[in-house]
Amino acid sequence: MSEPGSLLRSLSGRSTARNFHSHVINEIGAGVISGRYPIGTTLPNDAELMADFEVSRTVLREALKTLEAKGLLEARPKVGTKVAKKSRWNLYDPQVLAWHLDAPPDAEFLSGLHEVRRSLEPIAAAEVARRRTADQIRLMLYWIRQMETSLTSPQNFALADFELHRIVADAAHNPFIRALYGVIELAHAFAYQRLVDTPEEEVLVAILDKHKMLVERIEYGDEAGTRTAMLETIEHDRQIALRS
Known part of the structure; x- marks a missing residue:
């Protein structure tokens, strides 16, 4: 949801993600905001996420990088990818804001x-x-x-x-x-x-x-x-x- 007005246009029915990359971003991003992936926890490993979303490692890694740029995730060597603290979330990012609409x-x-x-x-x-x-x-x-x-x-x-x-x-x-x-x-x-x-x-x-x-x-x-x-x-x- 990056174009102004797209969130309001979606109110009458959520639009589906346009490709695998955006699908993974939306699913994990919304999962972080909703608490499905709790703050401070480590995401499942790449193999599990690739199987869950039926995507390649390249698609998965690019999606995770996008979510890191939005402040929702942080990659830690030898630990994995963790859900970042709320204070790191970019709340002026239109997608991050939009995911709050369906969150508790x-x-x-x-x-x-x-x-x-x-x-x-x-x-x-x-x-x-x-x-x-x-x-x-x-x-x-x-x-x-x-x-x-x-x-x-x-x-x-x-x-x-x-x-x-x-x-x-x-x-x-x-x-x-x-x-x-x-x-x-x-x-x-x-x-x-x-x-x-x-x-x-x-x-x-x-x-x-x-x-x-x-x-x-x-x-x-x-x-x-x-x-x-x-x-x-x-x-x-x-x-x-x-x-x-």
Whole structure:
């Protein structure tokens, strides 16, 4: 799940891995995040993993290297490949974030996810309100209209919601804000996960109203109002996610 929006697109049905390499990465990566491969334990040896996944040693080793680069695993001479501590996990990696969606609930992780958004997105939104352009406003209004026309299609609504937040992140011209794409998308996935399976139009209407207010405050150049409106959208996402 590396392309922005791919996690939200998968909510209506998990897509299968495209090849053996990505399959092994997904299976072991998700297994680490879920606790199936507990922290501090050593993975089965290469022969066992090759048999389990029916792949060659080359495919397996490349997959393990990828997971090491994401901070989930660490290879130790004469010991094997161990599951790394959580403090080493790259939580800004889109795949690492995406694997948390199907993992057992983690209150600390969810709290941190929304705290990062509360800390940075309102700052970005206020900056956009200060120096917004007509083109940026047109794009935001376009995604508001997409949300309006997708009230009976929660997945499309979720994608439009996410794209609106992406525009705000881009318009802030801050590379560290852009690095939040994965965080923002995962927060949206937690909020919309249940709604995709069980649509509730009144919930979507409430989300839409908050985003309309956000765009209105940006359009008016109201920095303080924009900051407040963004905080309210984030808190609303958190409350919906907690209900799921």
